[in-house]
Amino acid sequence: AAGxxxxxxxxxxxxxxxxxLKCYPIPRHxxxxxxxxxxxxxxxxxISFYEKMQSDKGSIPxxxxxxxxxxxxxxxxxxxxxxxxxALYFCASSLGFGSNTGELxxxxxxxxxxx
Amino acid sequence: AQxxxxxxxxxxxxxxxxxxxxCTYDTSDPSYGLFWYKQPSSGEMIFLIYQGSYDQQNAxxxxxxxxxxxxxxxxxxxxxxxxxxxxxxxxxxxxxxSTLTFGKGTMLLVSP
Numbered sequence: 001a002a003g004x005x006x007x008x009x010x011x012x013x014x015x016x017x018x019x020x021l022k023c024y025p026i027p028r029h030x031x032x033x034x035x036x037x038x039x040x041x042x043x044x045x046x047i048s049f050y051e052k053m054q055s056d057k058g059s060i061p062x063x064x065x066x067x068x069x070x071x072x073x074x075x076x077x078x079x080x081x082x083x084x085x086x087a088l089y090f091c092a093s094s095l096g097f098g099s100n101t102g103e104l105x106x107x108x109x110x111x112x113x114x115x
Numbered sequence: 116a117q118x119x120x121x122x123x124x125x126x127x128x129x130x131x132x133x134x135x136x137x138c139t140y141d142t143s144d145p146s147y148g149l150f151w152y153k154q155p156s157s158g159e160m161i162f163l164i165y166q167g168s169y170d171q172q173n174a175x176x177x178x179x180x181x182x183x184x185x186x187x188x189x190x191x192x193x194x195x196x197x198x199x200x201x202x203x204x205x206x207x208x209x210x211x212x213s214t215l216t217f218g219k220g221t222m223l224l225v226s227p
Contacts, residue, residue, distance in 0.1 A: 033214060042206060042217040043160070056214050088158055097210070100148055102165030104210065109158050 002027055004093050004107035012113045013081050021076040021110045025093030029103075031055065032074040034066060035090040037109075043090060049074060050096075078112075086114045117142045119209050121218035128197045129226055135182070136192040136221045138207035147211045149190040151181065154220070155203040163205075166190060197225045 005024040013019050025032050031050045035043040036059075045058035049068035060066075063081075068074045078085060088111050094104040118141040128134040140149065151163040166174045166181045174181040178198075182191040190209075194201060202225045208215040 042219050043215075045214045045216070048214055058214065090160055092160075092215075100146055100167065100210070102148055102150070102167065104150070104215065105162055106152070106160035109160070111158065 004091055004105055006089075006091050006107035006110050008110060009108065010111050010113075012115065014115055015081055015083065017081050017114075018077070018079045019081060019112060020078070021089050021091075021112070023074045023076070023091030023093075023107060025072050025074070025091075026105060029093035029095050030072060031094045031096060032068055032072070033092040033094075033104075034060075034074070034076050035092065035106075037088040037090060038084075039087070046076070081112075081114045083114050086112060088112075117144070117147075117209050117211060117216040119207055119216055119218035121207055121221050123221045124219075125222045125224065127224050127226065130199060131196050133193060133195045134197055134223065136194070136205050136207075136223065138190045138192065138218060140188050140190060140207075140209045142209060142211055144211035147209055149181065149183070150208040150210070150215065151179070151190075151192045152206045152208060153201075153203045154206060160206075164192065194223075197223075199225050199227065201225050 033048040034046040037043040046060040048056045052068045066076045088109045092106045120139045147168045149166045153161045180193045204220045207218040
């Protein structure tokens with residue numbers, strides 16, 4: 001079965017550079033979530049989209065922005081990168097609000113390293 | 116606000132033994148879901164099991180079962196017959212009408 005696809009899997013950037021992460025949800029899924037997991041930490045919610053509209057917002061820095069496109073894929077744009085942005089970034093997708101149905105799955109993550 | 120508490124930073128178990136990972140939660144949402152994920156050292160977040168707040172029966176998935184006690188607000192994960200490949204970080208998470216909130220995780224180490 002198709003899973004959530006994230007790209008790139010690994011990314012190395014310098015401070016103050018820009019990075020873009022992409023997420024392709026499971027087919028039929030209309031909701032995308034972005035999470036950030038620092039070393040030794042639990043995942044922290046950044047932002048979510050339902051039917052191409054932002055549905056919820058967590059602890060996403062102002063330097064970050066995201067959107068969901070007409071084909072339901074999503075991109076997380078991170079600018080003016082800081083050392084503290086080094087983390088594993090997860091995308092998850094669901095059909096509607098997957099929290100109530102259990103159909104919520106994560107991609108393999110994109111590991112960002114800022115030097 | 117939602118809150119998930121995992122009180123066991125680490126657990127040790129021998130191969131073939133059963134182990135219970137604790138999870139308690141707090142929420143004001145009348146409808147919610149509880150998830151368990153496994154995160155091996157490679158980093159991916161692997162879905163294990165789900166329990167809806169209105170489900171009458173405890174969820175089970177092969178070697179995993181979720182001991183759901185709604186009145187106590189607990190959703191413990193039981194792994195039967197542990198295997199070496201079960202060594203990983205385990206996260207309990209809860210979702211209401213939107214996002215998932217994660218606990219701090221429990222590191223499980225399975226020894227031969």
